[in-house]
Amino acid sequence: MNKIRIGVLSTARIGRTKVIPGMQRAKRCEVTAICSRNEEAARRAAEELNIPKAYGSYAKLLADPDIDAVYIPLPNHLHVEWTLKAMAKGKHVLCEKPMGLNDGEVNRLINATALDPGVKVMEAFMYRFHPQWVETKRLVDQGAIGKPTSIQSFFSYFNADPDNIRNKADMGGGGLMDIGCYQVSLSRLLFNAQPRRAFGWMDKDPEFGTDRTFSGMLDFGGRLSTFTCSTQLAPYQRVNVLGEKGRIEIIIPFNAPPDAPTEILLQQNGETRTITFDACDQYTLQADAFAEAVLEDKPVPISIMDTFANQHTVDALFKSAQSDHWENC
Structure with a gap:
C-alpha cells in the first residue's frame, strides 16, 4: 500500500474548503469517504468534492473496512470522543486542534495510544x-x-x-x-x-x-x-x-x-x-506527513505528548x- 484511505467525520466548512482539497492533492493519501449526521448533507459534500462514499452517520463510516484513517473537523467538545471511537475501530486519526477541552481529556488519548501504539494519532497544527x-x-x-x-x-x-x-x-x-x-x-x-x-x-x-x-x-x-x-x-x-x-x-x-x-x-x-x-x-504537506507516519510505521510529527503539553x-x-x-x- 502506497497510499492511505481517509474518511472525513463531518462536513465542517474548514474540511470542505481547506483541508479536504489539500488532502486531495497529497501524494500519499486519498479521501475516499465523508459522513454527516445528515445523510443528504454528506451526499452533497461528496458530490461537490468528488469523494466516492457518503455516510449518514459517523459510526457507519468508522465501520467501513476500506478506510485506514479519519480526519476529524468536528466541534472541539467532540474531538476526544470520536478520536477514541475511531481508535477502537483501528483507524488512525488526524484531528483538528485543540484535541481536547483540557489536559485531562488529552490524557485519555495518551492512555489509549499506550494500549494500542500501532494506531497513529496526530493533532492538526498545519502551520x-x-x-x-x-x-x-x-x-x-x-x-x-x-x-x-x-x-x-x-x-x-x-x-x-x-x-x-x-x-x-x-x-x-x-x-x-x-x-x-x-x-x-x-x-x-x-x-x-x-x-x-x-x-x-x-x-x-x-x-x-x-x-x-x-x-x-x-x-x-x-x-x-x-x-x-x-x-x-x-x-x-x-x-x-x-x-x-x-x-x-x-x-x-x-x-x-x-x-x-x-x-x-x-x-x-x-x-x-x-x-x-x-x-x-x-x-x-500535513496530509503527506501524517500518511508517511502511517505507511512507514514511524512516529507522527506532532506527538500526543506535545498535544498534552500545549x-x-x-x-x-x-x-x-x-x-x-x-x-x-
Whole structure:
C-alpha cells in the first residue's frame, strides 16, 4: 500500500474548503469517504468534492473496512470522543486542534495510544508543515538571530454569529481555544521548551460567554512570549521573533495562502532581507506527513505528548485569567 484511505467525520466548512482539497492533492493519501449526521448533507459534500462514499452517520463510516484513517473537523467538545471511537475501530486519526477541552481529556488519548501504539494519532497544527515555518525554526535553531528571547504574536478575526460553534462556550469556543492555541504552540516550538508559568487576561462576550479577546504571557525562564488573540477584532495576524542579534517576522503565519508566495523578514546586522517561499498548500504537506507516519510505521510529527503539553499550557492560561495570578505550567 502506497497510499492511505481517509474518511472525513463531518462536513465542517474548514474540511470542505481547506483541508479536504489539500488532502486531495497529497501524494500519499486519498479521501475516499465523508459522513454527516445528515445523510443528504454528506451526499452533497461528496458530490461537490468528488469523494466516492457518503455516510449518514459517523459510526457507519468508522465501520467501513476500506478506510485506514479519519480526519476529524468536528466541534472541539467532540474531538476526544470520536478520536477514541475511531481508535477502537483501528483507524488512525488526524484531528483538528485543540484535541481536547483540557489536559485531562488529552490524557485519555495518551492512555489509549499506550494500549494500542500501532494506531497513529496526530493533532492538526498545519502551520508547522509550511516551508516558512520550517525555515524559521531552522534559522532560530542555528543561531541566525542569536539567542531568541522574545516572541510577540497577534491573531484575530471578526465573528459575531451566535450560531457559529466558535461562539458556543459549551462546545469549546472562544479565542484561546480556536486560535490562541497556535500562539502557544509556536512559542513552545521556537523556544524548544515548555513555559514555566503563564499569565492570562480575557474579555468575555456578555452574550456568548466565550473569551472574545485573550492576551497571555508565557515565561520560559528569561525568555518571554506575549500574544493576543481575538474573535471580534479586525482580521490580522503576525509573528515576530526577536533575539540578541536579529529578528524574524512572519507576515502570514497561520493562514498562508495555497496559491500565492509567502514571505518572512530576516533582520541581521542592521539590515533586513526578505525570504520568499513558493506557493504551497500546508494542508497537503500535513496530509503527506501524517500518511508517511502511517505507511512507514514511524512516529507522527506532532506527538500526543506535545498535544498534552500545549493543552496544559492553555489550561494554565485560563486558570490565570480566573485567578489574576501567574500559574505554573
